[in-house]
Amino acid sequence: MTYHEMLGAQYEPNPFVVDTVEIKQRFRDLQSVVHPDRWVGKGSERQDAAATMSARINEALHRLSNPLLRVEYILAHEGHAGEETDKLEDPTLLMEILEMRELVEGAESREVVDEVRSENAVKLEETVQEIEQLVGEKDWAAVKSAAVKLKYLQGIEQAAAAWPHRFNDH
Numbered sequence: 001m002t003y004h005e006m007l008g009a010q011y012e013p014n015p016f017v018v019d020t021v022e023i024k025q026r027f028r029d030l031q032s033v034v035h036p037d038r039w040v041g042k043g044s045e046r047q048d049a050a051a052t053m054s055a056r057i058n059e060a061l062h063r064l065s066n067p068l069l070r071v072e073y074i075l076a077h078e079g080h081a082g083e084e085t086d087k088l089e090d091p092t093l094l095m096e097i098l099e100m101r102e103l104v105e106g107a108e109s110r111e112v113v114d115e116v117r118s119e120n121a122v123k124l125e126e127t128v129q130e131i132e133q134l135v136g137e138k139d140w141a142a143v144k145s146a147a148v149k150l151k152y153l154q155g156i157e158q159a160a161a162a163w164p165h166r167f168n169d170h
Contacts, residue, residue, distance in 0.1 A: 002077065003059070003060035003063055003064055003073065004018075004064070006026075006030070006056070006057060006060045007022075007023040007026045007027060007030075007057075007060050007061065007064060008022065008023065008026040009022070009023055009064060013136065014132065014135055014136040015074050015077075015135060016067075016070060016071060016074060016131055016132050016135040016136070017132060017136075018064050018070065020064075020065055023060075023061060023064055023065070024061065024065075027057060027060075027061045030053075030057050031054060031057060034050050034053040034054050034057065035050065035054050036050045036051040036054055038050065067128045067131070067150065068147065068150050068151055068154055071131050071135070071143065071146075071147045071150065072147060074135060074143075075140065075143060075144055075147060078138075078140055080140040080141075080143070080144055082144055082147060082148065086144070086148045087148065088148055088149060088152055089145060089148075090149070093149065093152075094152075097152050097153070097155075097156060100116050100119070100120060100156050101155075101156060101159060103116050104116050104156065104159045104160050104163055105159070107163060107164075110163075113160050113163045116156070116160050117157065117160045117161075120153060120156045120157055120160065121157075123153050124150070124153050124154070124157065127146060127149050127150045127153060128150070130146050131143060131146045131147065131150065134146055
């Protein structure tokens with residue numbers, strides 16, 4: 001069973017489009033039945049099965065709620081899984097990302113970090129919209145490229161959110 005099926009989300013026509021309110025409600029409904037605490041005293045086999053199902057439902061919500069994890073899941077499901085070594089191909093965007101990263105790492109004030117986060121939020125939203133369109137078109141090569149872009153942009157957001165603490169994504 002796919003994560004979409006498990007949480008009652010449509011896979012077609014576009015598996016990237018999910019109603020997060022709906023899948024969270026379905027998650028709660030499912031957990032009310034399969035949570036291991038509800039199976040205490042009903043035999044270890046049943047409790048183990050409930051724990052396995054509960055973990056799978058948690059993973060489904062985690063994957064489908066996060067745009068990067070969702071697109072990575074869809075790519076893998078469609079036979080186009082990404083690799084850890086996938087790199088950003090656009091040198092201009094790569095330079096912008098490096099500059100934003102340097103701004104965050106060298107920031108001496110919250111205002112500088114907030115400005116980077118604001119700019120990055122626009123790029124994140126544009127990239128998510130791009131992925132939605134590309135997934136709808138089933139242009140998997142372009143989806144994979146856009147997913148790498150999203151990964152780098154989310155890295156900027158994570159670094160900015162962690163400021164002033166050092167953030168290592170290695």
